[in-house]
Amino acid sequence: MDYTITALPGDGIGPEVVAEAIKVLHAVGARYGHTFTIREALIGGIAIDQTGTALPEATVAACQDCDAVLLGAVGGPKWDDPNAKVRPEQGLLGIRKALGLYANLRPVTLHPLLLDASPLRPERLVDVDLLVVRELTGGIYFGEKRREQDAQGEWASDLCVYTQAEVERIVRLAAGLARQRHGHLTLVDKANVLETSRLWRSIATRIMREEFSDLQYDWMLVDACAMHLLRRPSDFDVIVTENMFGDILTDEASMLAGSMGMLPSASLGSGKMGLYEPIHGSAPDIAGQGKANPLATILSTALLLRYSLGLEQEARAVEAAVSAVLEAGIVTGDIARGEQRAHSTVEVGSAVASRI
Structure with a gap:
């Protein structure tokens, strides 16, 4: 099957974690015979810088003409003035409204190896x-x-x-x-x-x-x-x-x-369309350093596969791959414990993709 996904990397660590989630999606496609066409669009602070608005019309059109939307994060110190007429968060609120998404689902489950991280x-x-x-x-x-x-x-x-x-x-x-x-x-x-x-x-x-x-x-x-x-x-x-x-x-x-970097979310409406994102913010203090935990975004792709595409087996495969990576101790610094080495964002994403 062929599917079109609109990716909204956004600001801060958003582009880094979305890149790893897309890597995992392509691994799912290779394993199960699907093709995922990824189209990127602007939202948030980067959209303000390039277009003057947090949610360009082209972004809305791209999100309305696809099977699901994958979002990174929006915002950062550069756009933090609460009195500004245009703010990154307006993009997030706007896209939810434009797509008719009225329910945000945030599952919280704990892997046994992460009990000490809380x-x-x-x-x-x-x-x-x-x-x-x-x-x-x-x-x-x-x-x-x-x-x-x-x-x-x-x-x-x-x-x-x-x-x-x-x-x-x-x-x-x-x-x-x-x-x-x-x-x-x-x-x-x-x-x-x-x-x-x-x-x-x-x-x-x-x-x-x-x-x-x-x-x-x-x-x-x-x-x-x-x-x-x-x-x-x-x-x-x-x-x-x-x-x-x-x-x-x-x-x-x-x-x-134990970490916002572990929890996914799904925003759903009355149809199959959904917007999927990690619950963490843009974390500008670690952006570009390879420290961001991509697992919440990767787990958000599992929700995307389950709720928007109806691919339950593929969703379970992503979740199992994440569990396997945790078992192997391939984690970023926010959840590394004891003698565990802090792996990079790319290393963790690649480890998940290789286990699909």
Whole structure:
């Protein structure tokens, strides 16, 4: 089969880790008889520098005319002015909206050899296998923003809005995933304070009772969830929550694995199209030094193969190759322990590709 993938390397370490993920994709193609045509496009800071916008129209067109999108990272100190009218993050928010991607899936699983890499005690990490489903297109990130000045001084506001349809579709998707996993869904909100959370709770409760009565589900306030993710992470199966809460909780959950360089993500919509990216940022402090961990991006390609292309066997092959590389101790410095040598980004990517 022939597939077209749009690659958005972006900024910082993005081009380095995306290059290794593409290397692994080509290895999958050679092994299983597929052809992956890779088309690169601009996003983020590099797009601002070259075109004046974080998301050029050509990039949107390339992403709309392909089978899946692979993203590296956006941003860096060069574009960090929060008052700038054009910022790299606008490219990320814009492409999600342009592709109709409303659900961000972030799986957190721990390889036994990496238990010591986490700041948590190893005994708390045994059997951790959870999935956070974050709503992507609503909430405070997309609401009306105002900043003005009156007689009392400056003031600002960010409007948080959710519609019934937005809540229904993300809850149904998360519940469906819980049904495929261990049958337990945790719905996270702040219903003791926020009206949007009360809307979430009423809609989700109805859906769970009427459509997913076979599942176990519970509600948890976001602050309690933040605590229990560290206190008893193995108790979670699937977590679903709104945009900002999901953004914060998934970064916290990444520390269970010891490094953001280990965790992939998938942003999905109603069809097969998806955008796949590591959850880490652009890490400009190590860009160009060969220190970046490519495994999160490589694991993101496994999600790409699974969700957008329907290639489950190939996805499992990538995940098995990553496990084999970890077993062999071929890792970058962020997860190297003891006497392990810190390997380069290219060495780790090549090691995975050779094990497909």
